Amino acid sequence: xxxxxxxxxxxxxxxxxxxxxxxxxxxxxxxxxxxxxxxxxxxxxxxxxxxxxxxxxxxxxxxxxxxxxxxxxxxxxxxxxxxxxxxxxxxxxxxxxxxxxxxxxxxxxxxxxxxxxxxxxxxxxxxxxxxxxxxxxxxxxxxxxxxxxxxxxxxxxxxxxxxxxxxxxxxxxxxxxxxxxxxxxxxxxxxxxxxxxxxxxxxxxxxxxxxxxxxxxxxxxxxxxxxxxxxxxxxxxxxxxxxxxxxxxxxxxxxxxxxxxxxxxxxxxxxxxxxxxxxxxxxxxxxxxxxxxxxxxxxxxxxxxxxxxxxxxxxxxxxxxxxxxxxxxxxxxxxxxxxxxxxxxxxxxxxxxxxxxxxxxxxxxxxxxxxxxxxxxxxxxxxxxxxxxxxxxxxxxxxxxxxxxxxxxxxxxxxx
Amino acid sequence: xxxxxxxxxxxxxxxxxxxxxxxxxxxxxxxxxxxxxxxxxxxxxxxxxxxxxxxxxxxxxxxxxxxxxxxxxxxxxxxxxxxxxxxxxxxxxxxxxxxxxxxxxxxxxxxxxxxxxxxxxxxxxxxxxxxxxxxxxxxxxxxxxxxxxxxxxxxxxxxxxxxxxxxxxxxxxxxxxxxxxxxxxxxxxxxxxxxxxxxxxxxxxxxxxxxxxxxxxxxxxxxxxxxxxxxxxxxxxxxxxxxxxxxxxxxxxxxxxxxxxxx
Numbered sequence: 001x002x003x004x005x006x007x008x009x010x011x012x013x014x015x016x017x018x019x020x021x022x023x024x025x026x027x028x029x030x031x032x033x034x035x036x037x038x039x040x041x042x043x044x045x046x047x048x049x050x051x052x053x054x055x056x057x058x059x060x061x062x063x064x065x066x067x068x069x070x071x072x073x074x075x076x077x078x079x080x081x082x083x084x085x086x087x088x089x090x091x092x093x094x095x096x097x098x099x100x101x102x103x104x105x106x107x108x109x110x111x112x113x114x115x116x117x118x119x120x121x122x123x124x125x126x127x128x129x130x131x132x133x134x135x136x137x138x139x140x141x142x143x144x145x146x147x148x149x150x151x152x153x154x155x156x157x158x159x160x161x162x163x164x165x166x167x168x169x170x171x172x173x174x175x176x177x178x179x180x181x182x183x184x185x186x187x188x189x190x191x192x193x194x195x196x197x198x199x200x201x202x203x204x205x206x207x208x209x210x211x212x213x214x215x216x217x218x219x220x221x222x223x224x225x226x227x228x229x230x231x232x233x234x235x236x237x238x239x240x241x242x243x244x245x246x247x248x249x250x251x252x253x254x255x256x257x258x259x260x261x262x263x264x265x266x267x268x269x270x271x272x273x274x275x276x277x278x279x280x281x282x283x284x285x286x287x288x289x290x291x292x293x294x295x296x297x298x299x300x301x302x303x304x305x306x307x308x309x310x311x312x313x314x315x316x317x318x319x320x321x322x323x324x325x326x327x328x329x330x331x332x333x334x335x336x337x338x339x340x341x342x343x344x345x346x347x348x349x350x351x352x353x354x355x356x357x358x359x360x361x362x363x364x365x366x367x368x369x370x371x372x373x374x375x376x377x378x379x380x381x382x383x384x385x386x387x388x389x390x391x392x393x394x395x396x397x398x399x400x401x402x403x404x405x406x407x408x409x410x411x412x413x414x415x416x
Numbered sequence: 417x418x419x420x421x422x423x424x425x426x427x428x429x430x431x432x433x434x435x436x437x438x439x440x441x442x443x444x445x446x447x448x449x450x451x452x453x454x455x456x457x458x459x460x461x462x463x464x465x466x467x468x469x470x471x472x473x474x475x476x477x478x479x480x481x482x483x484x485x486x487x488x489x490x491x492x493x494x495x496x497x498x499x500x501x502x503x504x505x506x507x508x509x510x511x512x513x514x515x516x517x518x519x520x521x522x523x524x525x526x527x528x529x530x531x532x533x534x535x536x537x538x539x540x541x542x543x544x545x546x547x548x549x550x551x552x553x554x555x556x557x558x559x560x561x562x563x564x565x566x567x568x569x570x571x572x573x574x575x576x577x578x579x580x581x582x583x584x585x586x587x588x589x590x591x592x593x594x595x596x597x598x599x600x601x602x603x604x605x606x607x608x609x610x611x612x613x614x615x616x617x618x619x620x621x622x623x624x625x626x627x628x629x630x631x632x633x634x635x636x637x638x639x640x641x642x643x644x645x646x647x648x649x650x651x652x653x654x655x656x657x658x659x660x661x662x663x664x665x666x667x668x669x670x671x672x673x674x675x676x677x678x679x
Contacts, residue, residue, distance in 0.1 A: 083484045083556070086640075093640045094647070247669055251662035258655045265648025266456050269560060277561035277637075278553075 009036045033219055038238035039245050040225035042407055046120075047223065048252040049113040051245075055253055056106040057211065061204050063099040064148075071151065073197035075190040078153035079279040097268040098260075103145050104271045105260045107294035110138060119346055121334030122224045128326035130217040135322045137210050142295065144203040147196040149292055154276030159289045161188045161196070167302075170309040187282060227399070227406050228334030237403040288363060296360030297353050301379070303364040304372035314376065321383045328383050330391025338397045342390050349382045443597055446567040449627065453566075453634055456649075459642050460635050465496040467614055468632025471625050473506075474612050476555065479547060479603075481535035484556035485636055488529040494642035495635055503529045510534040548589035550602030559630070559637040566634050571595035573626035576605040 010028040012018040021028055070089050072081035085092035114134070117123055123131035150161045165182050169175040184191025222231060231237050239245075263270065271293060275286045291299050301318050305311035321328075336343040356375050362368040400406040452461035469490065472482070487507040490498045498506070507527040512534060515522035527534060536552075537543035544551050559565035572595040580592035586600055593601045607622045607629075614620050618628075635641070 080484065087484060087489070093644060097644075243669060247662060248666045251659060251666050254655055254659040254662055258652065258659065261648065261651045261655060265644055265651065268644070274561050274563050274565065277557040 008032050033215070035240065035242040037219065037241040038222070038231070038234050039241045040223050040231060040403060041237060041239045041244075042225050042227065042403055043223065043245070044226050045252060046112070046116040047225075048249045049109050049116065050218075051249040052109045052253055052256050053106070053113060054211070055256075056102060056109055057204070057207065060099060060102050060106060061208075063095050063102065064201070064204065066095050067099055068197075068201060071197075073151065073194050075153060075193050075280070078151065078193060082152045094264070097264045101260065101263045101268060101271060103148060104263070104292070104294065105256070106141065107145070109256070110141060111294070114138065115350060118349070119336045119343075120224055120226060121228055121329065121331075121336070123326045124329065124334050125326070126221045127217070127224065130214065130221060131326060132323050133210060133214045133217055135319075137207060137214060138322075139319060140203055140207050140210065144200060144207065145292065145294070147200040147203070150193065150196045151200060152276060153193060153280045155278045155280055155284070155286050156273045156276040156289070158188060158280035158282065159286055160291055161192065163289055164291075165192070167308075167312050170312050172309070224334065225403060226335060226337060227403055228338070229400070229403050229406075232402050233404060237407070290361055293357065293361075296358075297356035298360070300356040300360035300372045301376050303360075304369060304376045318376075318379060321380065325383065325387075329387045330389075331394060331396075332391070333396045333399075338399045339390070339394055340397055341394045342387075345382065345386050345390065349379075352378050352382070443599070444594055446564050446571050446595070449567055449570055449630075451566055451634070452631065453641060456645060458645070460494070461631060462497060463616060463618075464628045464631040465635055466498070467612075467616070467618060467625075468628035468630070468635075469496050470614070471607070471612050471629040472555070472632055475606050475625075476629065477533075477536060479536055479543070479552040481537070481552075481554045482533040482556050482636060483535060483554050485533045485639075486529070487527060487531055487533065489639055491529070492639065495639055496632070500529070507531060548602060550589070552603070555633055555636065557637045559634045561637075565637070566630050568595065569630045569633065570626050572601075573607055573629070574622060 008028060008031075010021075010025075010031040012021045012027070017027060020026070067085065070081065070085045070092065072078060082096070085096050087093075089095075117131065117134070146160070146164060150157045165179055165188065168182060169179045171178060180186060182192070183189065184195060225231075273290065273292075290296070298315050298318060302311045302315040305314050331339060331342065333339050336346050352375050356372065356379065359368055359372045359375065364372075400409065452458060452464065472480075487503055490496050490506065491500050491503045507529050510527040510531075511524050512527045512531050513522050514525050517523055537546065540551055559569060562568045572593060575593050575595035577592050577594060580586060580599075584592065584599070586592065589602055590600045591602070591604055592599060607625045609622060610620045612620050612625060618624055638644075
């Protein structure tokens, strides 16, 4: 992980450190990547979400492993084993509420992180692969969260699993066979719960692996920054990651944990669905089957398309288009700060995504469906019409010549 | 940048209460009772919990199980906090099957504090058969399993009406209840004035009994709520202090920085 443009500043101090450095220079890699790493000095609040996401992932893994020690992945026992955790395991309620709300916090952070990338053009050369690896992490997160939501084996678990796995039945010819294969039977049942548990335990570690690729790629190109300009003078424009950003990110991480704790301790069930406190019952369908809030925009897109197969294609297309984004945006300017038109379209796009999320929670009928269709069309138009066209018609605002110049022109209050 | 922050807050406002309006049908709006256990400082009214347990024990438990509770829970901190002797006496009223003994036979014995609450029916088929085909739901989680659960439960217990509108079609086993989605419920009005004899001087009105049993069931669904809120405050105070320290550390660190990579 040292292909980046900064030379290693690690000097082993003891004989043992020298001995290790010659054989497995892990301390050097850690020092170069997480301590001395030159980081632009002008990063703002929105750049702290990488650190926040790392914390979220670790919290989910640690609480998840403890939960797995007490949970029983059997359709007869799963629901009551969760109640066993909530009532009889020491601090089981705390561990489970942290884990359940942790997934919401994780998605909140990842959405801010993604929209920060969209605003500041973080996906542009030379960071295309960094962005695409990030999209892969996001997809893995959604798969993991979906399977995790099935494990308590409540009504929403069961019916959410039924709806989502049934999507695959829309594949021509082999759809039904694929769905039976996913279920391990002819309906969502014990085999489904068992494999979802196994995969829900596995995928977070896959995410860790892909996150390492994400960080690796980041450390090759270096951080972007709010000006979108490349670092020209490492000595003048960057600071070492530690202590400057470890402390600054630490502050924002603690602020984020305050929000997290507020949900865990005072509204632990606000982001969940009451129906999931009813044990799964294949004979009773809930009045409204809704996924967790972080999947709602895609649920709205899925239901906006009249044909089932079409809906599935469009929904996966809405995710897939993110992989093409680096080549759909034709502007050479990275940061929306200097792109007056894109800046406005960015906020419209943000509102469209929020609107889709809201529509995803509404019943699929009447005006809601029409609105969802309009917003879905706009969602794709943003990527396939607006972004390519803007690069040609937009007049960028005057930009500072370098990060150094923009740093000098800043007032003292804005520096933090 | 300010626009970004405003949008972020808007996004939160949008994202959070998505489920709040998902399950409202054509029922009248729920009352908003001032529950003792609401809010960040709320704790369960100990006397209401004990009275509510009595209502459950003498009325509800004829049909409704409380399968996730053990008798020992009745003496734990943050609950009704009966003494251990009282819990032993309560449990001894019930019979559980135990065994096999050394001859391989199952035998009946009085329940002990470590036993689960004894269910009124051996299985859901028996429960349906005894209740005109309707299944009385388990009440362990009922307050969490309904939107705005405590207010809903209170409304359900107090919204029975003697005379349904003449155009409403209903069978003999159904009852008219405005709080129920569809206004028809299989459960007959369970609470009648003075159906329970309270040992304190609280009048056993339908309203009081409904509040008490709702409080009891809110505890049954969230037995660690008081501990959760207490720890929550400690965590929040700790994090606020830590955030303050990190804020000033950040200020100091960045104020003195030079635009150079130190050696």
